[in-house]
Amino acid sequence: MNFKLHVWRQKNAAAKGRMEQYEARDINGDMSFLEMLDVVNEDLVEKGIDPIHFDHDCREGICGACSLVINGLPHGGMTGTTCEVRMRLFKDGSTIYIEPFRAKAFPVIKDLTVDRTSIDRVMQAGGFVSTHTGAATDANAILIPKDKAEEAMDAAACIGCGACVAACKNASGMLFVAAKVSQLALLPQGQAERERRVNKMVAQMDIEGFGNCTNYFECEAVCPKDISVKFIAKMNREYMRALVK
């Protein structure tokens, strides 16, 4: 398969970037999107051109390192992450636009690589439970109803890739923060710090410069882990609860 690529190139954080055109030739349809970029990069290196920088790690949809906005949608708007997207899903000979996740809270480092430490700082602000270290407690010492455990797991499926921010017309980080807040609020282990957690995580989210949620639900539509916007409603409830608590 052959593709025409329009790729965002930017030397460094301070430089002004622009779209460049490249050809992707003789691509196997079973290659992942990242493998396609690897092929293009090999070609660029041979020609003495700086290869395209992009984030990746596990390449199996579990780490959340890969990003990319493909034809206007994070992770291409398909099921799963960019590393899971196969080239056969694109039409042979088509033109593909590749841009970095764009948000004030995600400044570009180089080309398609963006700095997503803002979401780490939101986690540091409250996305944890305090517990003693030492001998492991017995499994099932704390009983959790099945439905609560399932719901908490649905929220915990978030891999923190930031696609929700990239998809949101307001670059809001609410789906991510809501998933983390909800996951811990649903479990007994998260009760002790429940109010403090939502207050701190929301405060940190606002400091980082994410936009405000206006309920477009674009985040939910592109989330590779299918996190529901019901968790944003839950976070709103948690936040109001923390105010009167």
Add this chain to the structure above:
Amino acid sequence: MSTVQTQVSPAQAQVAFISSSIGKKIFQAITGLFLFLFVTGHMVGNLQIFLGQDQLNTYAQALKNLPALIWSVRILMFIFFAIHIWRGIQLYFENKFSRPISYVRNATVQAPLSSRTMIFSGAGILLYVVYHLLHFTFITTNPQYAGLHDTLGRHDVYSMIILGYQNIAISAVYLVAMFFLCYHLSHAIPSFMQTIGINNQKWEPRLKVLGYLIAVVIFFGYSVIPAAVLSNFIVLPEGVH
């Protein structure tokens, strides 16, 4: 990283709440709710035109005789309207600045156009409200209405409305404005529920439908009046022209 933080005081928490991203949403939702209640009440009041001249003028006179009520509602509505507009504009710009460099290629999966144009439908409603107040409340644009009185000597609101909507241009502007209102509400209603936390996966599609239904009811509830006037279903009382 951070030093050990003590609990925030309730006063600090309240200030933080109002200026936080979630607090702003909730403010927008609550002020919007009051505006929506006003719009609904106003519609029910208007629909009395179908009960005849006497009923509508009696109702108008009754409101006039309760200046304390009228003025407290007016002042409250002015405050809610002002906050809603000011916050809306603020949110619009904050959200624009949250993505300093926009995408070359943009795509939308499920956000309806109404949700992405709230600032514009809102601006349309604001413009109309200003005109509407000048037209019917302060009677600035058509001063001849001030001289309309019914046989009991009351201000003849009934004839004023009919005279107003017999003008095709005024009716057309009215219909466009009601469309903006309906469009705004179709996103506002489900959005309100989500913001105040009444939503889950089962209710999300239902709330969307509910939003559309209420918006359409409001649209027809208002638009039926110029339609009835233009189709001569309701006509001017004898002797008024």
